Amino acid sequence: MTTMPRTVTKKTAARKTASKAQDATTMLRADHKLVSGLFEDFEKARSPEKKKAIVAKICTELKVHTQLEEEIFYPAFKEALKDHELVPEAHVEHDSVKALIAQVEGVEPDGEMFDAKLKVMGEFVKHHVKEEQTQMFPKAKKSALDLRELGRQMQARKRVLMAERA
Numbered sequence: 001m002t003t004m005p006r007t008v009t010k011k012t013a014a015r016k017t018a019s020k021a022q023d024a025t026t027m028l029r030a031d032h033k034l035v036s037g038l039f040e041d042f043e044k045a046r047s048p049e050k051k052k053a054i055v056a057k058i059c060t061e062l063k064v065h066t067q068l069e070e071e072i073f074y075p076a077f078k079e080a081l082k083d084h085e086l087v088p089e090a091h092v093e094h095d096s097v098k099a100l101i102a103q104v105e106g107v108e109p110d111g112e113m114f115d116a117k118l119k120v121m122g123e124f125v126k127h128h129v130k131e132e133q134t135q136m137f138p139k140a141k142k143s144a145l146d147l148r149e150l151g152r153q154m155q156a157r158k159r160v161l162m163a164e165r166a
Contacts, residue, residue: 023147024073025137027154031065032129039122051109055118059105062125064161066094068154077136080145086136093128097121 022030035058042054070091078087100121104114140147 022151022155024145024150024154025140025147027151027158028065028069028073028137029133031061032133035061035065035125036129039118039125042118042122048109051114055104055109056106058118058121059101060162060165062097062101064158064165066098067161068157070094072154072157073150076145076150077140077143080143081139083139086131086139090128090132090136093124093131097124097128100124 038054038058038061042051042058045051045054074087074090077083100117104117104121107114109115
């Protein structure tokens with residue numbers, strides 16, 4: 001069972017780590033860039049085998065990314081900023097992407113409907129990324145959140161989640 005992380009503020013971040021952890025928004029931006037590139041690769045791919053491999057990577061990356069946001073980043077953001085708009089909207093957007101993942105994950109790329117689902121998923125993700133990067137991340141950076149500590153927590157959790165999917 002996963003426990004909800006406590007909100008980490010700059011004031012309570014006395015604990016230092018030996019490794020140079022990325023801050024949470026930098027880590028999430030890197031994930032966004034990776035997934036965007038995978039969607040571009042899918043658009044260029046012609047063989048069903050290549051498409052299937054790219055879709056598997058897209059699904060894994062999105063599932064891990066959304067889990068990190070939902071378990072660690074969003075609860076901290078919501079608590080620190082008393083947010084009642086951006087986080088609920090982000091959850092709804094995640095649900096839409098998760099529904100599309102369920103329709104394409106492990107399925108043979110079989111034509112235009114499969115490709116259309118990936119196209120729509122890419123558009124949903126692009127919209128979601130834009131909102132996070134232009135609205136949520138700037139607010140997080142101006143807040144009392146310790147984004148480096150959140151990044152450390154997210155990196156540790158990501159290692160576990162990726163190992164489970166290997």
